[in-house]
């Protein structure tokens with residue numbers, strides 16, 4: 001089973017929930033950080049990295065001597081990565097999406113296959129080998145994340161073939177393309193909702209974005225019972241009731257949690273009570289999914 005832990009905004013508690021769920025997950029699981037622009041799951045689940053793999057995108061390189069300046073490559077490139085100035089062809093590799101169209105239309109074989117580094121995949125184990133770990137990290141300055149995310153998903157498929165298990169994806173925040181790519185690949189999306197006005201607004205936005213995917217959705221309310229915020233909690237509950245969204249857990253607001261988070265500690269390991277919160281959440285997920293998992 002593949003579970004995406006997502007949220008409408010950064011800071012709602014996605015990584016906190018993912019890392020602690022991994023720590024109480026009893027069957028074989030892979031913790032995957034898909035927030036490739038700003039991965040941080042490794043701060044809470046320090047991995048022993050066993051493998052690093054550079055991920056590249058195939059981009060064209062011009063052989064000016066063979067080029068007839070016909071302009072076919074420029075015309076087919078939807079991303080404006082090829083320009084023609086005074087009959088001279090110029091390629092902007094950073095704008096290339098790797099679609100391969102220019103190679104196909106060039107009648108003079110004047111384009112050679114070059115590479116642009118997108119980032120790296122890092123793979124290993126966490127929690128003394130109890131869980132496997134995978135993260136993608138974009139190269140500094142790289143703006144395009146979907147190809148790297150596709151490489152993450154491909155590697156997850158291979159890891160599952162090597163050893164079956166469950167997958168807990170720490171999704172990128174918000175509802176951008178990378179987040180939707182992760183949600184589409186999941187069997188279940190857990191939306192972490194923060195019951196502040198800002199958090200509630202973004203939670204509704206995320207729900208509206210994920211709903212059309214048809215993937216089962218459930219909610220975890222984080223920082224509930226904040227002093228003076230009963231109305232915020234009730235807003236989230238009422239919205240979930242109206243939209244038939246099950247709330248699988250309400251994790252109470254606690255200053256100790258914030259302190260543990262700031263030190264990169266696992267919330268589930270803070271106290272027996274917090275471990276119980278996450279064990280109950282795990283059981284609620286399994287019960288909601290209705291799938292037979294080995295816990």
Ligand code: SF4
Pocket residue numbers: 059060076077078079080081082095096097098099100101102103
């Ligand atoms: S591979 Fe596609 S995106 Fe890249 S330069 Fe060629 S046509 Fe443009």
Ligand code: SF4
Pocket residue numbers: 062066067068069070071072073074089105106107108109110111
């Ligand atoms: S399609 Fe080939 S020959 Fe034509 S301008 Fe582009 S690189 Fe040159």
